[in-house]
Amino acid sequence: MNVKGVDIGSGQPKVVVSFSNHSKETVDEEIQGVLDNPSAVDVIEIRSDAFDALSHEAHLALVNHIIESLKDYPILYTYRTQSEGGKGQKTAVEYESLLNSVLDECDIQLIDVEFFMYEDIVDALIEKAKRKGVLVVLSQHDFRDTPDFDEIMATYKDMNERGGDILKLAYNPADGRDVLSILTAVHDARQQLKCQVVGISMGELGKITRVAGGVFGSCLTYGYISHKAAPGQFHVQDLKNNLKIFE
Numbered sequence: 001m002n003v004k005g006v007d008i009g010s011g012q013p014k015v016v017v018s019f020s021n022h023s024k025e026t027v028d029e030e031i032q033g034v035l036d037n038p039s040a041v042d043v044i045e046i047r048s049d050a051f052d053a054l055s056h057e058a059h060l061a062l063v064n065h066i067i068e069s070l071k072d073y074p075i076l077y078t079y080r081t082q083s084e085g086g087k088g089q090k091t092a093v094e095y096e097s098l099l100n101s102v103l104d105e106c107d108i109q110l111i112d113v114e115f116f117m118y119e120d121i122v123d124a125l126i127e128k129a130k131r132k133g134v135l136v137v138l139s140q141h142d143f144r145d146t147p148d149f150d151e152i153m154a155t156y157k158d159m160n161e162r163g164g165d166i167l168k169l170a171y172n173p174a175d176g177r178d179v180l181s182i183l184t185a186v187h188d189a190r191q192q193l194k195c196q197v198v199g200i201s202m203g204e205l206g207k208i209t210r211v212a213g214g215v216f217g218s219c220l221t222y223g224y225i226s227h228k229a230a231p232g233q234f235h236v237q238d239l240k241n242n243l244k245i246f247e
């Protein structure tokens, strides 16, 4: 899948930088960080749950400011709710309405939709994104546990059936076996499903999934420039350097 010249799903996993700690000033710092490291970044993730204090208009204006400043990069819009480990406190109805406005008013290429949101909301957002030509990253996160292998596979399969373009699961491992479970599930999902997949094991224990995930079939890996968006993330420059080992 080619998005603004970035071929997601071929070659090494593409490096997504998460912009996750926002005021207008920190956004500008992060934008500058990308401009200073242009080859370390493939995709920009706007973690807009950090904008909760802003009005609806100011939120959209800040999203558009980032898009305008980084025109050459594919943009992934993500509003991560508190129940999935983000800062977002919006209700399901507010979540749907915000994502609808972003699809209408912002020039994004990818949108993250939380898979375990109400079914009708997820279906409506997928349908609208497809109409607009925006790729859907269906996601699930658990910052406490890793489900067992069969449950992880079942989630990938359900996400595939519901029409996600990229299926992304991120879990917290208790031990090395949990890390292996997600990597094995990434491998098997990639073999069995038509979709692109991402599997992340968070924290120190899971760091290997961020650099070696591509060996098993992960198409994206998330890093940071100024603030980690999740435990275990690498700076994007370190990610790119480490990915070279697997070329």
Ligand SMILES: O=C1C[C@@](O)(C(=O)O)C[C@@H](O)[C@@H]1O
Pocket (backbone or CB within 6 Å): 018, 020, 045, 047, 078, 080, 112, 139, 141, 170, 200, 202, 222, 223, 229, 230, 231, 233
């Ligand atoms: O879902 C993901 C992955 C992530 O949680 C990580 O573990 O790197 C970071 C988030 O910003 C992103 O939306």
